[in-house]
Amino acid sequence: MVPGYLYVNDRFFPVNLPLNRIIELFDEDPLKPLLEIQRFVETIINEKIIEAKFYKSYISRKTNIVIVEYLAKVKSGDVGIKIIYANNPSKALIEYYEAEKKN
Numbered sequence: 001m002v003p004g005y006l007y008v009n010d011r012f013f014p015v016n017l018p019l020n021r022i023i024e025l026f027d028e029d030p031l032k033p034l035l036e037i038q039r040f041v042e043t044i045i046n047e048k049i050i051e052a053k054f055y056k057s058y059i060s061r062k063t064n065i066v067i068v069e070y071l072a073k074v075k076s077g078d079v080g081i082k083i084i085y086a087n088n089p090s091k092a093l094i095e096y097y098e099a100e101k102k103n
């Protein structure tokens with residue numbers, strides 16, 4: 001099973017939500033995975049999310065990486081939030097950014 005992480009404020013935090021559940025929620029509505037862990041995110045950023053938008057997703061079956069990215073508005077400004085499923089989340093982000101440059 002591929003582990004899940006929340007990436008916010010340049011830090012990784014383990015997420016106790018199976019990948020199949022994230023996919024299920026995403027299929028219903030791309031915003032639902034974030035809503036599922038919203039309290040956890042708000043605890044980490046120490047602010048309430050006022051509004052959130054799905055930004056982008058990345059899936060690589062070859063390297064077993066899934067990334068779902070959101071932009072959230074909070075009182076102090078905007079916050080980028082990523083939900084990452086990968087054995088090595090740091091390498092997953094590098095792959096994600098490299099793929100983004102190609103597009």
